[in-house]
Every structure is written in structure tokens, then in C-alpha cells.
Amino acid sequence: MNMLEFAMQVFRANMMDIPLINPIVEELMSVPWLNLVVALILWRPFFAVVVMPGLVVIMLYLLYIIWFERKLTARIQWRVGPLEVFRPLRGAIQALADGLRYFFQESIVHREAHRPYFVQLPILAFIPVLLPIALIPAGNVVGIKTPYAIPLFIALLSLIPITIIAIGWASNSRFAFIGSVREALMYVAYEIPFIIAAISMIYLYGSADPYVAVEKQTIPGALLNPVACLVFLISMLMATSRLPFEIPEADQEIAFGPFVEYSGMLFGLVMVLAYEKLYLMSLLFTILFLAGWSGPQLAVLGDINAPLWLVVKTLIVISILSIVRSMYARYRIDQALRFGFSWILAFSIIALAIGVVLGYEGGI
Amino acid sequence: MKAEFKAKKLEILKMHIDVIREAFKQAFAPDRVTVEYPRERKKFPPNFRGLIFCEREKCISCFRCAHICPANAIQIYFHDKAWPGIDYTKCIFCHFCVDSCPTGALRATKIHDVAFATMDEMKLRATQTTKPPEVFREDSVTVDYSVDERGWSLVRVKERDELVVEAPPPRLKRRVSYCADPESCLGCRLCVEYCPSDAISVDRKANKLRILEEKCTGCGICVRNCPMKVLELREVR
Numbered sequence: 001m002n003m004l005e006f007a008m009q010v011f012r013a014n015m016m017d018i019p020l021i022n023p024i025v026e027e028l029m030s031v032p033w034l035n036l037v038v039a040l041i042l043w044r045p046f047f048a049v050v051v052m053p054g055l056v057v058i059m060l061y062l063l064y065i066i067w068f069e070r071k072l073t074a075r076i077q078w079r080v081g082p083l084e085v086f087r088p089l090r091g092a093i094q095a096l097a098d099g100l101r102y103f104f105q106e107s108i109v110h111r112e113a114h115r116p117y118f119v120q121l122p123i124l125a126f127i128p129v130l131l132p133i134a135l136i137p138a139g140n141v142v143g144i145k146t147p148y149a150i151p152l153f154i155a156l157l158s159l160i161p162i163t164i165i166a167i168g169w170a171s172n173s174r175f176a177f178i179g180s181v182r183e184a185l186m187y188v189a190y191e192i193p194f195i196i197a198a199i200s201m202i203y204l205y206g207s208a209d210p211y212v213a214v215e216k217q218t219i220p221g222a223l224l225n226p227v228a229c230l231v232f233l234i235s236m237l238m239a240t241s242r243l244p245f246e247i248p249e250a251d252q253e254i255a256f257g258p259f260v261e262y263s264g265m266l267f268g269l270v271m272v273l274a275y276e277k278l279y280l281m282s283l284l285f286t287i288l289f290l291a292g293w294s295g296p297q298l299a300v301l302g303d304i305n306a307p308l309w310l311v312v313k314t315l316i317v318i319s320i321l322s323i324v325r326s327m328y329a330r331y332r333i334d335q336a337l338r339f340g341f342s343w344i345l346a347f348s349i350i351a352l353a354i355g356v357v358l359g360y361e362g363g364i
Numbered sequence: 365m366k367a368e369f370k371a372k373k374l375e376i377l378k379m380h381i382d383v384i385r386e387a388f389k390q391a392f393a394p395d396r397v398t399v400e401y402p403r404e405r406k407k408f409p410p411n412f413r414g415l416i417f418c419e420r421e422k423c424i425s426c427f428r429c430a431h432i433c434p435a436n437a438i439q440i441y442f443h444d445k446a447w448p449g450i451d452y453t454k455c456i457f458c459h460f461c462v463d464s465c466p467t468g469a470l471r472a473t474k475i476h477d478v479a480f481a482t483m484d485e486m487k488l489r490a491t492q493t494t495k496p497p498e499v500f501r502e503d504s505v506t507v508d509y510s511v512d513e514r515g516w517s518l519v520r521v522k523e524r525d526e527l528v529v530e531a532p533p534p535r536l537k538r539r540v541s542y543c544a545d546p547e548s549c550l551g552c553r554l555c556v557e558y559c560p561s562d563a564i565s566v567d568r569k570a571n572k573l574r575i576l577e578e579k580c581t582g583c584g585i586c587v588r589n590c591p592m593k594v595l596e597l598r599e600v601r
Binding site for chain 2: 072075076078079080083323326327328
């Protein structure tokens with residue numbers, strides 16, 4: 001009991017303050033046991049990681065973006081897209097229906113696969129996806145508060161391709177192998193310009209702390225350093241294997257690349273990896289270039305204002321980005337590599353120069 | 365050489381801008397012409413060649429539909445009169461039968477979505493063709509294509525299109541049978557036997573045919589069957 005009281009004390013000391021639901025919270029806090037759950041959910045670090053920029057929002061985002069991307073691509077290509085699952089919203093819960101289907105489908109592990117790795121890796125791949133969330137602050141809702149959040153975030157993001165390569169290796173099939181080798185090639189093509197673009201923004205703000213970065217963006221970073229913004233966007237497309245650079249997953253030639261052998265729930269897990277990575281990178285993009293969580297505040301929403309703005313901006317960025325899928329054909333591997341190592345690298349160095357010049361003597 | 369290369373790069377940039385503009389334009393107002401079929405129905409022209417429907421009151425049992433059918437799909441069933449039944453395993457939807465019908469009893473409908481469970485069910489008997497076809501309709505919107513200089517677009521109207529078309533009556537004058545050359549008549553009485561409406565009888569005293577104009581429908585069966593070819597169809601003023 002003493003332990004529970006201590007936990008309660010810790011949760012209550014750092015709770016979300018949302019005036020809109022305050023009466024309900026007060027009511028629930030008087031109920032024994034339930035009050036502990038409510039206090040845990042509204043505990044700021046927990047809320048950041050599990051609810052608002054974190055897990056719950058990622059799930060909702062996945063439902064939204066898969067439908068939205070298919071629908072938008074269909075619209076541009078003069079088709080209709082998913083329609084029959086929940087007609088009043090034009091097939092809006094198609095992704096949920098697909099997820100349910102994956103859930104009840106048999107996950108086949110073929111004989112040639114390295115069984116432990118093949119089954120573990122899709123689940124392990126969630127570690128580098130969910131860990132960076134703990135570092136991304138949204139106002140005073142933050143999991144781990146550190147002044148080195150942005151470099152740590154980028155370092156954890158760089159772990160995702162390694163899990164994908166390992167997935168391809170564990171599948172032990174030729175398509176998966178080709179896919180993972182392509183993933184490795186793309187990894188070297190985008191990672192360096194991506195990191196340089198992020199570093200240029202760190203130079204520009206004079207700190208790797210997202211709080212400082214957001215505070216200094218009275219003019220959004222995208223206008224301060226448009227070159228870095230462009231490099232960041234293009235390397236984001238490369239990193240999440242979206243269409244102009246959909247080389248590792250290339251549906252038409254190697255049938256989803258590293259994930260070709262997966263089925264059932266395991267396929268559901270690996271399929272959304274690229275979307276989750278896109279979400280994380282867009283979070284970083286929003287913080288570095290679009291002034292993060294700053295925006296008009298509503299007094300009624302209290303602490304939830306900041307995460308809400310962050311998520312809304314991120315979703316807008318992703319929605320605009322998903323139009324690229326229907327515009328371009330896929331680059332060849334050598335073209336993408338040349339593009340990454342010549343144009344994008346050159347632009348990233350220009351961006352770094354702009355960042356260093358603008359951020360001279362402790363940032364703007 | 366270098367200038368040429370530069371010009372090409374600019375051209376590529378222009379193409380990029382073009383593709384982005386086009387994609388955003390299509391995302392907001394797509395030019396798609398998809399008809400969401402079971403819920404919407406395309407507006408077909410009134411002469412659309414769909415399922416054929418026979419109107420019981422107008423049919424004069426003239427057999428013309430069965431005679432003209434190039435696929436031999438129409439079989440006549442005899443009840444109180446003779447009615448056409450259509451075999452849809454053979455029908456090629458040329459609608460010659462509809463065109464040949466002198467009274468407009470056979471009518472085209474706009475029904476094109478028909479399903480049968482077995483091959484035997486596709487042979488519609490006269491009792492089935494003379495009933496108006498039953499259609500299960502999910503549509504509430506009618507879609508029409510409109511074509512102008514800018515291209516194709518869809519016009520959606522929230523109304524149901526009537527599938528059984530009300531065709532105008534054929535512009536034919538009423539014709540009745542008459543004997544052009546009574547001298548050559550054999551007196552075989554085949555015409556009396558064949559007449560579906562009992563309009564022909566033989567006047568024994570005068571020894572000649574008597575054709576009742578008010579009963580004769582002008583179907584022409586007697587004309588086709590007369591061995592001496594003395595019967596003709598004549599317009600009635």
C-alpha cells in the first residue's frame with residue numbers, strides 16, 4: 001500500500017492539466033484503484049510516450065495515412081480507391097479491416113528462414129521506432145528531457161534500417177536478400193545528407209535542444225534555411241522508401257523486398273515500419289523547420305495544446321508528402337545513389353554553410 | 365555544348381513543376397469518369413439494346429419476330445394466342461425483332477445486368493417475356509457524360525432512370541388482309557385455319573372468302589401461307 005501511495009504521489013506531482021476534462025478527472029480520482037490508472041495515463045512522461053505524440057497517436061495515424069495515401073493516389077490516377085469498408089466515410093477504416101485480417105491470418109515461417117530472428121525481428125524493430133518518441137518533447141509533455149534530444153533522436157532513427165536489413169537476412173530468400181542489399185545501398189545514400197541537414201539546423205539554432213530550436217523559430221526554420229528543408233524532405237522520401245526512391249521495396253520487381261516472406265500479423269508489423277519511420281522523421285521535421293508545437297493556444301485544452309499542434313503539423317506534412325507517390329516513377333539504384341552522393345550531398349553542404357553563417361556566435 | 369546542357373536542365377525543372385501542378389490539380393478536382401455502378405447508373409440512350417419485353421395487349425401474334433431473328437432465338441409458345449419466348453443463350457441482342465414488330469409490342473429495355481442460375485433458366489418462356497421484368501435496383505443517382513472542348517466530365521442527377529422505355533408507336537398505317545384474285549382461289553381454307561383472330565371465313569353461298577376488317581389485325585399469316593399467293597395486305601383508309 002505504501003508503494004502505491006508513493007507511485008500516486010509521483011504521478012500526481014507531474015500530471016497533465018487539461019481544464020476541459022478536469023471535472024471528470026476529479027470525479028475519477030476519488031475512486032480507489034481507478035485513480036491510479038487515471039493518474040498514470042495523465043502522468044506527463046507516460047502521456048508523451050504512450051498517448052499523445054506516442055503509441056496511441058501512431059496507431060490512429062497509421063489508420064489515417066494508409067487510407068489517405070491510397071485514396072489520394074487513386075484520385076490522381078482517376079480511380080476510386082478503397083470504398084466498400086464503411087461507405088459513409090468512403091472506406092475510411094480499410095486499414096483497420098486489413099489489420100484485422102492480418103491478425104487472424106496464419107503467419108507462415110518457411111523452412112529456409114532463421115526461425116528465431118525471423119519471428120523476433122519485426123517485434124524488435126519497434127524498439128528503435130518507439131524509443132525516439134521518448135525524446136521528442138511537446139511543450140511540457142516530454143518523456144526524457146535532455147538537451148541532446150535531436151542527435152539522440154537521429155541516432156535511434158538510424159537503427160531502423162539495420163533491423164530491416166536483418167529482417168531481409170533472416171528471411172533467407174533471394175528477393176529478401178536483394179531487398180536488404182538495396183536497403184543498405186539507400187541507407188548510405190541518404191543518411192549522410194540527412195544528418196548534415198539536421199546538423200545545419202542545430203548550428204543555426206546554436207543548440208541541440210528542441211526547446212531552444214522551437215523558441216528561436218519566430219520565423220519558421222523552413223524559411224531560414226530552405227536548402228536544408230529541401231534536403232531533409234528528399235532524404236525523408238529516401239529513408240522511408242517512398243516512390244521516387246522506392247528501391248528496397250520495389251513491388252514490381254522484388255515484391256516488397258526484405259518483407260517478401262512475411263505473412264499474417266508479422267507482415268502487418270513490418271509493413272507499417274516505413275510509415276512509422278515517416279511519422280518520426282516528420283516529427284523531427286516539424287520541430288526543426290515548422291516551429292514545432294508553437295501555435296495559437298486554447299485555454300480550455302491546457303497542457304494538451306502543445307502535443308496537439310505538434311501532431312497536427314506533422315500530419316499535414318505527411319499528407320502533403322504522400323502526393324509524391326503518385327507523381328514520380330522509380331529511380332534506378334545507380335541513379336538514386338548518384339543523386340544522393342552528388343546533388344543531395346552538395347545541397348546539404350550548402351545548407352550546412354548557411355546554418356553556420358546564420359548561427360554564428362550562438363545562434364540567431 | 366555547355367549551354368545546351370543548361371537548357372536541358374531548365375527544361376527538366378519545368379517538367380517537374382508541371383507534374384507537381386498537375387498532381388495537385390487532380391488531387392483537388394480529379395477528371396475521373398468512374399461510375400460507381402450499383403449505386404449509380406449510367407444514363408443510356410432510349411434505343412439501348414438490352415433485355416426484350418413483350419407487351420401482352422399489343423401483340424398480334426404475327427410471328428415476324430420469330431421469322432426475322434438471325435440467331436433463331438425466338439420460339440413461339442401457344443396459349444390463347446401465340447406469344448414469343450426468347451432464348452437468351454442464343455440471343456445476340458440485335459433487336460431486329462423489336463424493329464420488325466408492326467405494333468410496337470416488343471420493346472427494348474435498358475436492363476443490361478441480368479444473371480441466370482442455370483442454362484435452362486435462360487430460355488424465357490412466353491409467360492416470362494410478357495411480364496414486365498423485375499429489377500432489384502440499388503441506384504439512386506443517374507450519371508450522364510457531358511463532352512465539351514475541355515474534355516469529359518460527369519453530370520450526376522439525383523433521380524432514377526426509367527429502364528423500360530416507352531417507345532413511340534410505329535408509324536405504320538393499319539393494314540388488313542384481302543383477296544386480290546378470287547378467281548384463282550383453290551378453296552383450300554388454309555387461311556381460315558391459320559388466322560389467329562378468326563377474321564376469315566368462307567361464304568358457302570357466294571363461294572368466296574369473307575374477311576372481317578374489324579377483326580383482322582393485319583398479321584399477314586394468311587398471306588404467307590396462301591398456296592396460290594392471292595392474298596395481300598392492303599392499307600385501310
